[in-house]
Amino acid sequence: MSEIQSDPWLTIVGVGEDAGLTPAALAAISRAEVVMGPPRHLALLAEVLAETRAEIKPWPVPFADGVIKLMALEGRRVVALASGDPFWFGAGSVLADRLPQGAWRAIPGVSVFSLAASRLGWRLEGTICLGLHAAPLTRLALHLAPGRRLIVTLRDGAAVGDLAEYLRAADFGATVMHVMEALGGPRERLRSVTAETCALDDVDHPVCVALEPLGEALPLATGRPDTTFDNDGQITKRPVRALTLSALAPRPGEHLWDIGGGSGSIGIEWLMCDPLMRATAVEADPARAARIRSNAAALGMDRLQVVEGRAPDALDGLPAPDAVFVGGGLSQALLDRLDTLAPGARLVTNAVTLESEALLARAHAERGGSLLRIELSDAVPLGTRRGWKSGYPIVQWSVTL
Known part of the structure; x- marks a missing residue:
């Protein structure tokens, strides 16, 4: 293990709205040749900075431009200012990822999440904390549930x-919103409203909102209702989807290829299992590919990668999968291509047509695995009574390659 430098060129300092700094942070700023930060933070520390000889550089917009300018300062003694705790939905990890260990150090301040929880008396370890200042509000979809705090x-x-x-559109209009501005500073303000009645038009930056959701949550179990996903009929139906995801056996951090994505339901539910999951949906039809993107975004799973193209050709260059689901476009050429994957990858494929079923029967005979026939019936009106209406039987082959 390399020894960490005691005096790296970059110090990342967390700044709160009260402009209070630890002795270590004050010492770092006093020794700095350059102090770089957002104009708001530079203004908060105007008195401190006036007593230094450091060159003051405002952080530009967009943020990425500032990263480039900061990296060009390597070799000088630099302080980068960030909000609160730079490593909790802050700039810290972005900067640290660009530098070797030992080239930087961090002096965090109090995070906005800690301040918000302390104002409301909430247990922080039992509260979901999300950084939506640079992410879509749809990231909330999976977390909204009565009894939760965010x-x-x-x-x-x-x-x-x-x-x-967004909350009103998601039928969570009764949710209580605690709107908090400039926490920890002289401009601090806290107001509580419901999403249904919210009409605040004078909210100042920086702002965070604590939520107490009220509404109907998405089910936690795999096999969500089919109505969860916009579709044109090309969707793995709920009971079969649950069986398919069970066979795929997702584990944290794994990558799925969802081939013949249709509505994207398999790939999206795979991602819902854990924040570390990754998935790529491959779909030949452009309209369906667009629908997959829309479904993923609406459910907060916008990290789903969508590739337009027909397998097996569209698979070239994709990151290797840990599991593969074939929901459409099954062919011998595709099975042969999947045979080239690294040993240990899990394959699950569903067949409805006789031709596809024959392919799976032959593949099962040659490669082993499990072959399952799924037959489902729904109760429907039959005259004045009810009877069973059978759906097409589905043959599911699952195997570890």
Whole structure:
């Protein structure tokens, strides 16, 4: 293990709205040749910075431009200012990922989540904390449930109205919103409203909102209702989807290929299992590919990668999968291509047609695995009574390659 430098060129300092700094942070700023930070933070520390000889550089917009300018300062003694705790939905990890260990150190301040929880008396370890200042509000979809508590950061005051509108559209209009501005500083303000009645038009930045959701949550079990996903009929139906995901056996951090994505339901539910999951949906039809993206975004799973193309050709260059689901476009050429994957990858494929069923029967005979026939019937009106209406039987082959 390499020894960490005692005096790296970059110090990342967390700044709160009260402009209070630890002795270590003050010492780092006093020794700095350059102090770089957002204009708001530079203004908060104006008195401290006036006593230094450091060159003051405002952080530009967009944020990425500032990262480039900061990296160009390597070799000088630099302090980068960030909000609160730089490593909790802050700039810290972005900067640290660009530098070797030992080239930087961090002096965190109090995070906005800690301040918000302390104002409300909430147990922080039991509260979901999300950084939505640079992410879509749809990331909330999987977390909204009665009895839960959430704290989310937002980009600006106008985003509070956007959040209320999102909650109303999701039938969570009764949700209590604790709107908190400039926590920890002289401008601090806390107001509580419901999403249904929210009409705040004077919210100042920086802002976070604590939520107490009220509404109907998405089910936790795999096999969500088919109505969860916009579709044109090309969807793995709920009971079969549950059996398919069980066979795929997702584990944290794994990558799925969802081939013949249709509505994207398999790939999206795979991602819902854990924040570390990764998935790529491959779909030949452009309209369906667009629908997959829309479904993923609406459910907060916008990290789903969608590839337009027909397998097996569209698989070239994709990151290797840990599991593969074939929901459409099954062919001998595709099975042969999947045979080239690294040993240990799990394959699950569903067949409805006789031709596809014959392919799976032959593949099962040659490669082993499990072959399952799924037959489902729904109760439907039959005259004045009811009877069973059978769906097409589905043959599911699952195997470890």
